[in-house]
Amino acid sequence: MGSQESIPKDAPAQMHHYYSKFMRECPSGMLSLHEFKRLLDIPGTDPQVDLYIKRVFDIFDLNHDGFIDFLEFIAAINLVIRGKIDQKLKWYFKLYDADGNGCIDKKELLSIFSAIQAINGYTNMSAEEFTNMVFQKIDVNNDGELTLEEFINGVESDEDLMELISKSFDLSNVLKVIQNGRRNSV
Numbered sequence: 001m002g003s004q005e006s007i008p009k010d011a012p013a014q015m016h017h018y019y020s021k022f023m024r025e026c027p028s029g030m031l032s033l034h035e036f037k038r039l040l041d042i043p044g045t046d047p048q049v050d051l052y053i054k055r056v057f058d059i060f061d062l063n064h065d066g067f068i069d070f071l072e073f074i075a076a077i078n079l080v081i082r083g084k085i086d087q088k089l090k091w092y093f094k095l096y097d098a099d100g101n102g103c104i105d106k107k108e109l110l111s112i113f114s115a116i117q118a119i120n121g122y123t124n125m126s127a128e129e130f131t132n133m134v135f136q137k138i139d140v141n142n143d144g145e146l147t148l149e150e151f152i153n154g155v156e157s158d159e160d161l162m163e164l165i166s167k168s169f170d171l172s173n174v175l176k177v178i179q180n181g182r183r184n185s186v
């Protein structure tokens with residue numbers, strides 16, 4: 001299987017378009033964690049949320065130099081626009097696997113869901129209930145950890161879960177902000 005992706009004809013124009021948008025939002029060309037938070041317009045009072053945004057930032061920051069540059073930004077845009085479902089799920093898996101040991105445990109999932117609830121508002125299901133539900137559904141061998149395989153297979157075959165995961169960090173939001181410019185908070 002060739003994993004090489006063909007670059008569409010309009011790619012340079014599109015790149016240029018995003019480049020000018022990116023530079024307008026971030027004139028230095030290097031987006032810091034602080035600017036990233038401001039760009040996403042996420043209120044930063046909850047330590048869980050701070051931790052979560054930091055994780056998202058670290059995943060964008062591919063070379064780990066503490067900034068998101070244009071190329072890293074474009075890599076994320078590409079994932080949003082052209083990424084296949086399992087590529088996106090791999091991205092989410094990386095986001096959830098906080099200690100990077102290749103498995104998502106309950107504590108990791110719980111901390112993500114708590115942060116999401118703090119950002120998106122609380123639902124009638126607690127973060128604990130969510131976490132337990134997810135493990136009940138997709139932890140096939142019942143060892144309390146989700147491997148990448150369990151995660152991808154499980155989420156792909158469950159529409160509700162897929163929606164939940166996609167909402168946990170809406171990548172297209174980042175795109176929207178860059179497209180339309182940041183909302184000016186008065």
Ligand SMILES: [Ca+2]
Nearest residue numbers: 061063065067
């Ligand atoms: Ca970087």
Ligand SMILES: [Ca+2]
Nearest residue numbers: 097099101103
């Ligand atoms: Ca882990």
Ligand SMILES: [Ca+2]
Nearest residue numbers: 139141143145
């Ligand atoms: Ca398992």
